[in-house]
Amino acid sequence: MTRPPRWELFGDLNVKATPDAPIGAMTWFGIGGRADLLIRPHDEASLVTLVARCSETGVPIRILGKGANLLVDDDGVDGVVLLLSDEVFRSHRFNRRGEIERMHAGAGADIFTTVNELSRQGLSGMEQMTGIPGSLGGAIRMNAGGSYGCIADCLETVQCCTMNGELLSYHRSELEFSYRQSNLPECIILSATFNLEPSDPVAVRKRVLEIMAAKRASQPMADKSAGCTFRNPLDSDGVRVAAGRLIDSAGLKGLSDGAATVSTQHANFITTRPDANARQVRRLMNEVQKRVLDHHGIQLVPEVVVWERTGGSSG
Numbered sequence: 001m002t003r004p005p006r007w008e009l010f011g012d013l014n015v016k017a018t019p020d021a022p023i024g025a026m027t028w029f030g031i032g033g034r035a036d037l038l039i040r041p042h043d044e045a046s047l048v049t050l051v052a053r054c055s056e057t058g059v060p061i062r063i064l065g066k067g068a069n070l071l072v073d074d075d076g077v078d079g080v081v082l083l084l085s086d087e088v089f090r091s092h093r094f095n096r097r098g099e100i101e102r103m104h105a106g107a108g109a110d111i112f113t114t115v116n117e118l119s120r121q122g123l124s125g126m127e128q129m130t131g132i133p134g135s136l137g138g139a140i141r142m143n144a145g146g147s148y149g150c151i152a153d154c155l156e157t158v159q160c161c162t163m164n165g166e167l168l169s170y171h172r173s174e175l176e177f178s179y180r181q182s183n184l185p186e187c188i189i190l191s192a193t194f195n196l197e198p199s200d201p202v203a204v205r206k207r208v209l210e211i212m213a214a215k216r217a218s219q220p221m222a223d224k225s226a227g228c229t230f231r232n233p234l235d236s237d238g239v240r241v242a243a244g245r246l247i248d249s250a251g252l253k254g255l256s257d258g259a260a261t262v263s264t265q266h267a268n269f270i271t272t273r274p275d276a277n278a279r280q281v282r283r284l285m286n287e288v289q290k291r292v293l294d295h296h297g298i299q300l301v302p303e304v305v306v307w308e309r310t311g312g313s314s315g
């Protein structure tokens, strides 16, 4: 295990630092260990300086969104975990440009809040993100989406801090987004601009409610999970197939390890009870991968991001 990061990294910066922070409990799974150091920057300059110092001294740095796609190992994580929870990283600004309304939003902004605000204002373009929990930064990193579209559909620019502490901006035309991924280099996404169309608030709201109802009917939204556990793989014809269908047809709905269970509502969701731990989820993921490989000859790849100490998990 590495030693907790030193005070010199952040002591003179405008940040809130929390040693031994219970980040596992902050994820949607609500399980997993602690971060040696959680830092909430109060301004961009402090964030950039901190990232540069971590880079120079080899301290690992991770960025926590809303933890909706994240499993934290029971032993927690070393280095620095950044959380963009201050208002400066969560705010929305709107500019009218011809017929297009452009929104600039902080990466820490919540997707639910953003979609609700847009429907209140009658701005269309982000309804496809209805019912997807997380932050805008996490959504851009994962190119989150589904059958209604993905975050890249309305994205115009991304502002980020490289892992060396350099500020960069990318236009959508420089970026390639595909199924749950992009060519955006490893970085801390700070903010983004989105193109939206002025529309009827009632119509936007109606669309949001329709999508929400469809999600509630097909996903265990009220349970603790990290959404889809595995990426939808390509079959031998190069066609993307639903991982949930493969898991279901391998007879794995309801399969459990301790307090972690393959959802009976949506087989690609692993749900957890409060007494679950990350080790159970990881063992269950391995078992599902093994049985789907045996049954279908297809290797499932996790969509859930797993964090562990840089030296690896002890369990």
Ligand SMILES: Cc1cc2nc3c(=O)[nH]c(=O)nc-3n(C[C@H](O)[C@H](O)[C@H](O)COP(=O)(O)OP(=O)(O)OC[C@H]3O[C@@H](n4cnc5c(N)ncnc54)[C@H](O)[C@@H]3O)c2cc1C
Pocket: 028, 062, 063, 064, 065, 066, 067, 068, 069, 070, 084, 107, 108, 131, 132, 133, 134, 135, 136, 137, 138, 139, 140, 141, 142, 143, 144, 145, 146, 187, 188, 189, 190, 219, 220, 221, 225, 226, 227, 228, 305
């Ligand atoms: C009930 C439920 C339903 C879901 N449904 C869907 C769905 O329909 N479609 C879908 O795509 N996903 C879905 N998910 C997964 C999740 O909502 C998305 O992946 C979401 O984008 C995660 O955002 P987050 O802020 O929670 O990221 P986190 O889970 O906190 O982090 C995920 C990854 O993004 C990185 N990250 C986070 N913020 C930043 C940033 N600012 N800069 C750089 N990297 C960052 C993290 O380091 C990590 O690698 C679902 C999850 C749940 C719990």
